[in-house]
Amino acid sequence: MSAAILFYDNTNILDCPWPDTAYGQYARRYLLPLVQAGSEAFAGNVRTRLLVMSVDGVPVPITANDAEYDNSYVCSPYTHYVSYARQELSLLRSRPLIAALSALLSGIGGLLRASRFNRVVHVNNWLLSTNLYPALSDRQWADALGALVRAFPDHAIAFRSLCPALNAREMRLLRGRRCRFVPSRQVYLLRTCDPDFGNAKSRWLLKRDRALASRHGYVAVGPDDMTAADIPRIAELYKRLYLDKYSLHNPQFTARFLEMALTEGTLELHGYRDGRTGRLDAVLGFYAREGAMTTPLFGYDTSLPQEVGLYRMLSAMLIGIAADRGLLLHESSGAARFKRNRGAGAAIEYTAVYDRHLPAWRRCGWSALERLLGGIGVPLMRRYKL
Incomplete structure (x- = not known):
């Protein structure tokens, strides 16, 4: 039996059921004000459409964006992978390497913008640096992904803050759905x-x-x-x-x-x-x-x-x-x-991205980034212990 998936935004958030559990009541206290007032009332540089996805009654926040290239990285993958990454280059302490990577970031940045890279829905996005995941079954996550693709057919679907030590089951499921796994940072x-x-x-x-x-x-x-x-x-x-x-x-x-x-x-x-x-x-x-x-x-x-x-x-x-x-x-x-x-x-953290429903020119940015960071980014993070 399929999971019941419903979406709530600022027009119907008062109808959202909040489970009488510690997680459900925490989600109500946290998400209800954000959906009602908007993200910028709580984080000035976070511009996004915030919704609550109810999965068999379990609330999961999702954010939908179209461009917003100057947004905080919690909603803008461009900011995370290009703007913030450019600032971090100084940590490498090698001028030739910094110059080469800076040129590479400028080139990849143009490709990402051309592919509408920031047209993305982030799942379980609490607008925080690290998003810890609620306990959902494989069936519930799979049905939620399917519902998101139907609701947002022109957006990539992204799952931030995935780490093998904490999210092995979710990562296995998303690999089975042929998601891309784009390295995001080295965490501790x-x-x-x-x-x-x-x-x-x-x-x-x-x-x-x-x-x-x-x-x-x-x-x-x-x-x-x-x-x-x-x-x-x-x-x-x-x-x-x-x-x-x-x-x-x-x-x-x-x-x-x-x-x-x-x-x-x-x-x-x-x-x-x-x-x-x-x-x-x-x-x-x-x-x-x-x-x-x-x-x-x-x-x-x-x-x-x-x-x-x-x-x-x-x-x-x-x-x-x-x-x-x-x-x-x-x-x-x-x-x-x-x-x-x-x-x-140390552990490498990933963003899992489902983009198989998008045309090839929209997928090329995520594809290039997956190969680039897997081949160059992760070895650099490990070598320089970033």
Whole structure:
């Protein structure tokens, strides 16, 4: 028997059934306001049509785009694979290689635009750096893919944030449906659910990192210790790290998004306050699903001296929370050496793309990118430990 697939947008979202489960009620608190108000009210650089796909009553967010080439990478594959990638070239530390790859990105960028690369529907897109997947059966995912192709016949269908350690079953199913698997980034996974995770060096480093808080007079705080008065400071800390230091292509969360995280618990917020002034100087926000957790909100006061160690303190706090709850910690990408030294292992993350219903000229961009990144991108990520 086929799964019942229904779509809800801002015209009928109030009719959407939300299961009386932890996941169902979380989805209601998170998605209902986004669909009603629109994505830009919660992330200023995310322009998309947001819908909820109900699969036998299980809500799954989907986003539909047509172009929006200056969009955040969470909805724009062009931004992810061209604009953001161009910014990351400096990490290679080789001028000839940077020059060659920059020219290659310019060439592939033209091809991608010509093939309407951003005409895409993203499945299970929570507008976050990492999308953890709900538990659906193979039949439900297969029927959902079929329904999406019928509903969006002129769009590629993409599944971001697929990692073999977390999504082996979904990846096997999508390979069986002849999806392309386009490498997206190298991520780091810390198996804190394994009581023997890490080695002596990593355990010593974590112990040293935790000790920094008391040494510099910081007090750990959790969700119950934060109020609406902290929202501007949380926004500032995230901006200093993820937008100013890393890239404006990251989601630019608004005060409304942070208020929702605080009041609705859509992200669990923790951080460190200066024990003398009460000022919040570091913050993280995570969510957990199906035995894993990830942290789309992370920031600290980058104007303070590096020897204070706010990044190390915050990372140790995050690892401690994951270990206490027996969760696999998805640490996203970046800071590779730091994460490896504390016990994390590297894994390649993929975007699975179904484009078999599209004409050949529309498929050529995804096809070229799949070959290019499989042949050049992944070896570079592994060699330079990006």
